[in-house]
Amino acid sequence: MNIPIGWKYLAIFIPSVLGLIGLLVLIRFAWKKGTEYVTPRPTLSRPLSIGGAALGIVAALMPWATFVLNEGAYPDKSTLQFFDSPWAVSGFRLHTLLLSLVALAVVFAPIRKHRIHKALGWSLIGIALINAAFIAGNGGGFGAITSDGSSFAFGAVIGLVAGIALVFSGKAGPVEPIPHLSTDVSRVVAYAVLVVSFTALLLGVAMMLNAGGQGGVGNPYAGPIFLSLLAFFAGVLGALHAVGVTGWISRLSDKHKWFSIVVLLAVALGLPFTEAGTDYWMTTATNIGVYAATAIGLNIVVGLAGLLDLGYVAFLGIGAFVAANFSGAAAAKMGFELPFLVAVIIAAIVAGVFGAVVGSPTLRVRGDYLAIVTLAFGEIFKKSAQNDIGGLTGGANAIPGVPPINWFGLSFDKPLEIAGVKLPSGVMYYVLIIVLVALVMVVFANLKNSRIGRSWIAIREDEDAARAMGIKTGKAKILAFLIGATLAGVAGAVFAHKTSTVAYDSFQFIESVTLLAAVILGGMGSIPGAVLGAALLLVLPEKLREFADYRLILFGFALILIMRFRPQGLVPDKHRRAELANEGAEGVPIEELNLPDDTPGGAKAQVAR
Amino acid sequence: MTATSNAPVLAASNVTMVFGGLTALKDVNIELHEGQILGLIGPNGAGKTTFFNCLTGLYTPTRGSVRLKGRTLPSDPAQVTVAGVARTFQNIRLFPSMTALENVLVGRHSRMKQGPIASLFHGPSFKKGEADARTRCLELLDFVGLSGLDDELARNLPYGDQRRLEIARALATDPAVLLLDEPTAGMNPQETEAARQLILSIRELGIAVVVIEHDTKFIFSLCDHVSVLVQGELLVEGSPEVVRGDPRVIEAYLGKPPEEVQAEVDAYAAESSAERTSIIEPIRDRRPNEGGQQ
Ligand SMILES: Nc1ncnc2c1ncn2[C@@H]1O[C@H](COP(=O)(O)OP(=O)(O)OP(=O)(O)O)[C@@H](O)[C@H]1O
Ligand SMILES: [Mg+2]
Numbered sequence: 076m077n078i079p080i081g082w083k084y085l086a087i088f089i090p091s092v093l094g095l096i097g098l099l100v101l102i103r104f105a106w107k108k109g110t111e112y113v114t115p116r117p118t119l120s121r122p123l124s125i126g127g128a129a130l131g132i133v134a135a136l137m138p139w140a141t142f143v144l145n146e147g148a149y150p151d152k153s154t155l156q157f158f159d160s161p162w163a164v165s166g167f168r169l170h171t172l173l174l175s176l177v178a179l180a181v182v183f184a185p186i187r188k189h190r191i192h193k194a195l196g197w198s199l200i201g202i203a204l205i206n207a208a209f210i211a212g213n214g215g216g217f218g219a220i221t222s223d224g225s226s227f228a229f230g231a232v233i234g235l236v237a238g239i240a241l242v243f244s245g246k247a248g249p250v251e252p253i254p255h256l257s258t259d260v261s262r263v264v265a266y267a268v269l270v271v272s273f274t275a276l277l278l279g280v281a282m283m284l285n286a287g288g289q290g291g292v293g294n295p296y297a298g299p300i301f302l303s304l305l306a307f308f309a310g311v312l313g314a315l316h317a318v319g320v321t322g323w324i325s326r327l328s329d330k331h332k333w334f335s336i337v338v339l340l341a342v343a344l345g346l347p348f349t350e351a352g353t354d355y356w357m358t359t360a361t362n363i364g365v366y367a368a369t370a371i372g373l374n375i376v377v378g379l380a381g382l383l384d385l386g387y388v389a390f391l392g393i394g395a396f397v398a399a400n401f402s403g404a405a406a407a408k409m410g411f412e413l414p415f416l417v418a419v420i421i422a423a424i425v426a427g428v429f430g431a432v433v434g435s436p437t438l439r440v441r442g443d444y445l446a447i448v449t450l451a452f453g454e455i456f457k458k459s460a461q462n463d464i465g466g467l468t469g470g471a472n473a474i475p476g477v478p479p480i481n482w483f484g485l486s487f488d489k490p491l492e493i494a495g496v497k498l499p500s501g502v503m504y505y506v507l508i509i510v511l512v513a514l515v516m517v518v519f520a521n522l523k524n525s526r527i528g529r530s531w532i533a534i535r536e537d538e539d540a541a542r543a544m545g546i547k548t549g550k551a552k553i554l555a556f557l558i559g560a561t562l563a564g565v566a567g568a569v570f571a572h573k574t575s576t577v578a579y580d581s582f583q584f585i586e587s588v589t590l591l592a593a594v595i596l597g598g599m600g601s602i603p604g605a606v607l608g609a610a611l612l613l614v615l616p617e618k619l620r621e622f623a624d625y626r627l628i629l630f631g632f633a634l635i636l637i638m639r640f641r642p643q644g645l646v647p648d649k650h651r652r653a654e655l656a657n658e659g660a661e662g663v664p665i666e667e668l669n670l671p672d673d674t675p676g677g678a679k680a681q682v683a684r
Numbered sequence: 685m686t687a688t689s690n691a692p693v694l695a696a697s698n699v700t701m702v703f704g705g706l707t708a709l710k711d712v713n714i715e716l717h718e719g720q721i722l723g724l725i726g727p728n729g730a731g732k733t734t735f736f737n738c739l740t741g742l743y744t745p746t747r748g749s750v751r752l753k754g755r756t757l758p759s760d761p762a763q764v765t766v767a768g769v770a771r772t773f774q775n776i777r778l779f780p781s782m783t784a785l786e787n788v789l790v791g792r793h794s795r796m797k798q799g800p801i802a803s804l805f806h807g808p809s810f811k812k813g814e815a816d817a818r819t820r821c822l823e824l825l826d827f828v829g830l831s832g833l834d835d836e837l838a839r840n841l842p843y844g845d846q847r848r849l850e851i852a853r854a855l856a857t858d859p860a861v862l863l864l865d866e867p868t869a870g871m872n873p874q875e876t877e878a879a880r881q882l883i884l885s886i887r888e889l890g891i892a893v894v895v896i897e898h899d900t901k902f903i904f905s906l907c908d909h910v911s912v913l914v915q916g917e918l919l920v921e922g923s924p925e926v927v928r929g930d931p932r933v934i935e936a937y938l939g940k941p942p943e944e945v946q947a948e949v950d951a952y953a954a955e956s957s958a959e960r961t962s963i964i965e966p967i968r969d970r971r972p973n974e975g976g977q978q
Binding site for chain 2 (some may be wrong): 541548
């Protein structure tokens with residue numbers, strides 16, 4: 076199709092002018108002077124939201140880049156192909172379109188809008204910025220997202236303006252309370268809701284894993300596609316949260332705990348059947364599982380008992396080396412090979428013993444000093460493994476040839492076919508690790524809700540008071556170390572069989588830090604938090620491969636942002652949530668109470684008084 | 685001494701505590717009998733809290749010993765609690781991010797039996813033990829007047845309720861002796877009266893109580909026996925009537941020469957008994973801000 080150049084200009088010109096006018100309106104009228112925070116006038120809320128949503132739709136239908144990038148067309152027709160097929164919107168442009176349509180629908184719906192618009196707006200801003208930054212970076216400057224000769228591509232700019240307009244429309248008024256939906260629904264409805272939401276969760280995870288392929292090798296655009304999808308999901312979740320749906324679902328799943336667990340397990344086992352069911356993602360998911368199980372173990376030590384452990388990955392390493400020796404190299408030399416389950420038990424016991432040994436200084440040293448002791452232990456372990464002390468670790472040569480797990484003639488490293496469906500190799504490891512993580516979760520939850528778990532939390536809160544309540548704090552702390560290390564040891568044994576080669580450099584300081592970050596990021600003392608934290612910390616680096624050297628910087632930056640804006644972690648434990656969240660005791664948002672809230676928890680504590 | 689002729693429940697003999705060059709306690713002797721409420725008063729820095737810390741094993745006395753029902757107490761807080769001495773703290777030390785019920789359940793710790801294995805599997809006997817403990821702790825919350833607040837985080841409770849929660853937590857350890865360090869500090873008159881009633885009903889449970897308080901009106905109206913600690917030494921002890929009129933007590937409190945004090949005591953004796961405590965009472969306002977110790 077050949078469109079006359081005049082039309083082209085018009086098609087670009089009108090939305091651009093609209094966008095500029097929008098920007099001017101924001102700058103000229105949007106601010107109400109005299110208040111502490113910059114807030115737009117309430118009367119502007121409606122026009123801003125309608126305008127923002129309309130601009131968002133325009134942005135989605137516009138081209139985002141003026142030319143084809145070096146590595147090929149930027150995904151999903153973001154370039155001037157617009158004029159060939161303006162309605163074939165997919166990828167991030169589809170997301171932009173969906174968000175804007177929802178924003179527009181919300182304007183006319185009889186519900187509280189501000190929070191929804193804010194969430195959708197931030198999501199639009201995120202999508203626009205991520206894609207614009209990438210196009211500009213890879214396309215040689217801002218020309219790529221503005222104009223190039225006779226071609227214009229204002230999609231990103233208009234998307235950004237649309238997002239800002241929506242956020243401001245959300246800020247133009249009091250913060251509305253989140254509706255509290257009743258969980259008094261019939262069992263059938265509750266079950267249906269849970270199945271649907273967990274399935275949606277599975278599909279979302281699969282989509283996210285698959286976004287842009289495996290990163291780096293497969294698709295040079297994997298990073299931005301993934302991040303942009305993340306921004307989209309954040310917007311969707313934010314909007315659902317604003318209408319009270321996420322809170323409702325989480326309360327429903329609390330109420331129907333066992334059903335939720337079963338569905339969640341089934342859903343997790345369903346991952347190999349989705350688009351993410353590739354060898355690559357099975358391996359990554361298994362690694363995530365190993366880390367998640369270890370992180371939950373660490374969560375006992377750090378999250379419950381409040382003991383900082385900076386060398387925790389050593390226990391994972393001990394488990395892995397023990398298993399490698401008993402079912403691999405050393406064992407083969409001596410003419411025997413233990414079955415996997417026996418190797419796991421031995422690995423767990425050995426790691427547990429080391430845990431108790433490392434934990435024993437807790438009787439004498441506290442706080443920072445203990446952290447140094449654990450740090451030293453981690454380094455001692457690494458150095459010993461590196462130098463092949465006792466010939467148990469293979470030193471720089473590692474221990475190769477750990478045999479795959481083999482149960483009833485089913486070798487875990489082979490692909491599998493069930494009822495004609497081909498499943499990727501490594502799927503059995505994935506299943507095993509899911510079961511393991513589920514078991515570790517049960518261990519954690521059971522311990523937490525027991526006399527032992529309460530004594531750990533009491534020690535974290537006030538060790539002297541805990542002792543005065545009759546808790547033998549020394550014993551309790553060593554027990555925390557022992558159990559945490561045992562769980563890591565089990566995870567290590569699975570890890571050894573899965574990777575088949577166990578080398579000391581998988582267990583360095585940075586891995587300990589990653590585990591700790593997973594626990595803190597997800598929310599101290601929270602199980603879903605530790606799993607989510609581990610998943611994020613392993614998937615993000617995979618996805619951000621093409622940022623190469625900047626990867627760790629980006630990563631650190633993201634951590635800082637999360638800790639600044641969500642110190643209680645992504646999925647906080649109920650106690651920590653109360654301690655650190657920006658919400659009053661009864662779930663009243665602090666902003667509503669008009670208190671300065673510079674110190675997390677500070678104003679909240681006063682409100683509580 | 686009170687009429688009780690039995691051996692004392694708690695006996696501290698010649699307890700001496702030296703910190704570097706400072707003798708915080710010097711040969712303190714105290715006997716506490718069953719069903720007794722003993723008041724411990726004295727100016728700031730007299731060593732009252734230090735004495736509690738020596739009784740509960742938080743400090744190991746430099747000299748002297750503490751006996752509970754004739755047995756010497758170990759110098760380990762956990763074992764002392766198991767033996768049957770529970771306490772509250774001068775500056776409240778609850779577990780702030782645990783709920784009220786969980787706080788009391790922690791107090792129940794030493795009376796529960798479940799080990800790590802049982803806690804791992806949550807079998808029937810575990811569940812029964814847990815349910816029993818919960819019932820008992822809810823009763824205790826009820827007893828101290830916190831019914832309905834079991835699911836509230838300790839940090840969110842008002843000040844007075846936090847003090848009561850500390851008492852419930854201490855009671856959960858099934859103590860023979862309860863040590864209360866300034867249980868009414870910061871309370872308004874109504875709350876103070878409620879606390880007085882609470883301590884009286886604790887005595888009804890057969891628990892002997894030692895109370896540290898600066899509010900002398902409170903102490904004299906509550907206790908059977910009052911000991912006055914001044915600069916680490918037991919200055920005067922006896923029934924509230926005896927202690928109340930003792931010139932040395934007034935001197936120690938007001939820091940005035942004996943003659944002047946004697947004159948005041950004479951004037952004081954002439955007053956109606958209802959107003960008697962008023963001479964010593966202004967002390968409360970002279971208290972400096974509480975320091976960092978328990
Ligand atoms: N751990 C310690 N190390 C050194 N000195 C201490 C220690 N604990 C208490 N002291 C000192 O012992 C003395 C008695 O203090 P204590 O806290 O027992 O007084 P108190 O009678 O409880 O006073 P208050 O009425 O203010 O609570 C004080 O001089 C205090 O500084
Ligand atoms: Mg004191």
